[in-house]
Amino acid sequence: MRVNFTVNGRRQEADDVWEGESLLYVLRERLGLPGSKNACEQGECGSCTVRLDGVPVCSCLVAAGQVEGREVVTVEGLADYAKQRAAQGGCAPGACGGPSPDGARAEDGTSVRDAQDWSARGTDSQTGEGTELSPIQQAFIDAGAVQCGFCTPGLLVAADEMLERNPTPTDADIREALSGNLCRCTGYEKIMDAVRLAAARQGEVV
Amino acid sequence: MDFLRPASWEEVLAAKAEHPTAVPIAGGTDVMVEINFDHRRPEYLLDLNRVGELGEWEVGEESVRLGASVPYTAVMENLRGELPGLALASHTVASPQIRNRGGVGGNLGTASPAGDAHPALLAAGAEVEVESVRGSRLIPIDDFYTGVKRNALAADELIRAVHVRKADGPQQYSKVGTRNAMVIAVCAFGLALHPDTRTVRTGIGSAAPTPVRARTAEEFLNAALDEGGFWDNGRIITPSVAKQFAELCAAACNPIDDVRGTASYRRHAVGVMARRTLTWTWESYRGTDGRAHRKGSVA
Numbered sequence: 001m002r003v004n005f006t007v008n009g010r011r012q013e014a015d016d017v018w019e020g021e022s023l024l025y026v027l028r029e030r031l032g033l034p035g036s037k038n039a040c041e042q043g044e045c046g047s048c049t050v051r052l053d054g055v056p057v058c059s060c061l062v063a064a065g066q067v068e069g070r071e072v073v074t075v076e077g078l079a080d081y082a083k084q085r086a087a088q089g090g091c092a093p094g095a096c097g098g099p100s101p102d103g104a105r106a107e108d109g110t111s112v113r114d115a116q117d118w119s120a121r122g123t124d125s126q127t128g129e130g131t132e133l134s135p136i137q138q139a140f141i142d143a144g145a146v147q148c149g150f151c152t153p154g155l156l157v158a159a160d161e162m163l164e165r166n167p168t169p170t171d172a173d174i175r176e177a178l179s180g181n182l183c184r185c186t187g188y189e190k191i192m193d194a195v196r197l198a199a200a201r202q203g204e205v206v
Numbered sequence: 207m208d209f210l211r212p213a214s215w216e217e218v219l220a221a222k223a224e225h226p227t228a229v230p231i232a233g234g235t236d237v238m239v240e241i242n243f244d245h246r247r248p249e250y251l252l253d254l255n256r257v258g259e260l261g262e263w264e265v266g267e268e269s270v271r272l273g274a275s276v277p278y279t280a281v282m283e284n285l286r287g288e289l290p291g292l293a294l295a296s297h298t299v300a301s302p303q304i305r306n307r308g309g310v311g312g313n314l315g316t317a318s319p320a321g322d323a324h325p326a327l328l329a330a331g332a333e334v335e336v337e338s339v340r341g342s343r344l345i346p347i348d349d350f351y352t353g354v355k356r357n358a359l360a361a362d363e364l365i366r367a368v369h370v371r372k373a374d375g376p377q378q379y380s381k382v383g384t385r386n387a388m389v390i391a392v393c394a395f396g397l398a399l400h401p402d403t404r405t406v407r408t409g410i411g412s413a414a415p416t417p418v419r420a421r422t423a424e425e426f427l428n429a430a431l432d433e434g435g436f437w438d439n440g441r442i443i444t445p446s447v448a449k450q451f452a453e454l455c456a457a458a459c460n461p462i463d464d465v466r467g468t469a470s471y472r473r474h475a476v477g478v479m480a481r482r483t484l485t486w487t488w489e490s491y492r493g494t495d496g497r498a499h500r501k502g503s504v505a
Contacts, residue, residue, distance in 0.1 A: 001209060018207070019207040019208060019209040019251060020207050020241045020247070020248075020251065022238060022241075022242060041239070041242040041243065042239040042242065042243070043235055043238075043239065043300065043301075043303065043304050044388055046301065046303055049303055055306045056302060056303050056306060057303050057306055057307050058235075058303045058304065058307075060238065060242060061233070061234045061235050061238040061239065061304075061307060062234055062238070062307070063209070063231055063234055063237075063238060063241075063251060063253065065209040065211060065251070065253055066231070066234070066253055066255045068211070158302070158303070176302070176387075177302060179301050179302065179386065179387030179388065180300065180301020180302055180303045180304065180387060180388065181301075
């Protein structure tokens with residue numbers, strides 16, 4: 001079957017989708033967006049976390065056919081999403097009160113080509129300097145919260161969404177918001193540091 | 207496999223009547239796991255996401271009508287006052303990502319004894335609204351669970367909503383697991399005080415082939431509270447009463463040994479949770495929020 005939906009602000013069409021296929025498979029294998037990671041395939045690990053109409057979900061548990069006509073944001077579109085949100089005073093399209101009007105932002109967002117080519121390269125690959133990153137991505141780099149990197153995309157999407165809802169989270173808030181994302185390098189302390197850092201920087205801007 | 211995408215509830219029922227083997231999918235948190243792991247290859251997937259009313263709820267006089275796919279997140283955030291037990295239970299479900307997708311309708315449809323919502327529904331009192339092209343009926347929650355992962359639905363019926371009685375007193379929920387998130391209950395316990403009828407209701411999860419109430423324990427406690435005038439005088443529960451209540455709750459279990467825990471551990475833990483949830487709810491009843499419920503008390 002064919003599935004039409006919006007990914008990172010652009011309309012996309014996936015063809016020859018098997019009816020039992022997950023959104024994760026469509027993103028990775030049909031649209032060439034491997035940022036969302038495929039690990040447990042049962043919603044345990046959170047490494048495939050994306051936003052579906054603004055809401056964080058495990059894309060491995062969403063049937064492809066269920067996203068017809070809906071909006072998805074993946075880690076590849078996170079920097080752009082955060083930029084648009086900042087420009088709109090804290091509200092990203094589709095996040096605060098319903099999806100944006102159909103087609104209204106058809107040419108905004110991240111093209112699938114750009115998203116496929118995305119990488120955290122910059123003038124300095126260690127610090128990410130000079131790269132277009134979202135504040136949460138920069139904070140993960142600065143705090144050393146990335147080890148093997150497999151859990152990172154899911155954590156970024158989940159943490160970014162929490163900071164959108166709750167700009168001044170307590171440690172308990174952060175732990176709860178990230179409780180569905182597993183890191184097996186046992187790096188949670190640095191991840192906590194990164195989210196605290198992003199929250200503090202967000203506070204300074206305002 | 208065919209993917210059916212009805213746009214209205216009427217179309218959903220028609221599709222289910224035409225294809226009784228169709229597997230309904232809403233949050234997908236159970237169904238997609240089975241498909242991803244090749245444990246299940248349904249002939250038809252029946253998507254319920256386009257039926258907006260399933261994600262809505264109405265607060266009525268006596269009860270809340272909760273659409274079958276209202277996500278747990280919404281129950282936690284919006285219905286803590288009306289359905290405190292179910293809100294607490296919802297908060298123990300998996301993780302934010304799962305709570306954003308999963309709902310009570312899926313818990314009931316799967317009817318796993320470990321479903322987190324069941325003990326809260328049993329304790330609060332609820333009716334499941336099911337429908338087919340043949341018509342609609344309300345199934346009392348006490349008659350809903352018929353076996354391990356079996357429920358009272360006919361092949362052409364689907365769950366439309368759950369009518370949960372609004373709390374008339376304090377409710378509590380407790381769950382045993384290895385961490386706070388992403389845990390299938392080793393066992394779980396729900397308790398609701400009903401000052402209006404001067405009764406107590408319970409629900410036990412993961413400690414019998416189906417979710418069950420501890421009826422003997424409820425009867426014992428109802429009689430003990432009545433005899434001691436506890437509902438009026440608001441005294442603390444006598445330790446011997448709490449102890450016997452806990453023992454009777456443990457006796458209501460019919461658990462198995464499995465990877466998550468042994469039968470004897472489950473029995474023991476249910477007793478502990480029964481005593482604790484009784485203490486928590488009763489202290490709440492005696493305290494500020496209980497005064498309004500107690501007749502003849504002087505504030």
